Amino acid sequence: MTWSFDAFAGLAARAATAAGFPDDRAQTFGRAAAVHMARGGDSGAIAEALRDPADSPILRLPLLMHDLMRAAQISGPSVALSVLPADRALAPDYAELLPVTLRDVTIRSGTEKGPAQLRATVTEDVAEEPDAKGIDVPDDLVETLSRLAEREQDAPAAP
Template sequence: MTWSSEDFAGLAERAAKGAGFPEESARTFGRAAAVHLARGGRPDAIAEALRDPADSPILRLPLLMRDVMRAAKIAGPSVALSVLPADRALAPDYAELLPVALRDVTVMDASAGGPARLSAIVTEEPPTDSAALPALEVPESLVETLDRLANRALPAAEAARDAAP
């Protein structure tokens, strides 16, 4: 199925809300999920991130991105930070959302028993506009999963709207 990046990001955001993630985390996840597919990432990584709202890359990766910004200010433009195995697939996509341009973004495998590491160079260039993502080919199975989760959020949203004065 072909989706615009904006429509897919909206569906992924609604799915995250339906799965029980906070609104801001869901919004960021939606954008990162669209970047993930545009960059040729595995569709199942998106569904996997939604499985457990108490232990998910959706909660951890915004914190890692905050740390990338802090590390760049303190240690210079070259940054390398530990990444949990469950966060590897989506970490570069969250990095694309940062308000700075990055170069050479990679997730390096763990070596000698150490953790995997996100490595990037923060540049002085303005960031690219992620709103200009191409149309996305989204597997029907992923759309079904996201729709199912998004529909969980609908009754709660309708109840809140009906209860408002």
């Protein structure tokens, strides 16, 4: 199924909110999920991120974004930051949401000598908005996100 960037980001954000994530994290996740799918990413990474609101890339990766910007200010444009194995799939997509342009974004696999790393070069260029063309999303992912989002709508209103 083909979705617009904003429509898919909204669905993913609603699903994250219904799964128990804070609203600001859910909104960021929605945009990162849309970037991920627009780049042809694995839909399983999106579903997996929603499984545990106490231990998820949805909670950690916004902090990585902050750390990436701070590291670039301190050490210069080439940055390498450690990434947990569970965060590897979505880390580049979160990095794409930063208000700067990144070049050479890669994930280097962890080894016994060290953890996985996100490597990037931060430029002074103004970041472009993600491409708004259609995003192909597998039906099973749409079903999963829709089921979660419906739980939010069905929840009783707070008194």
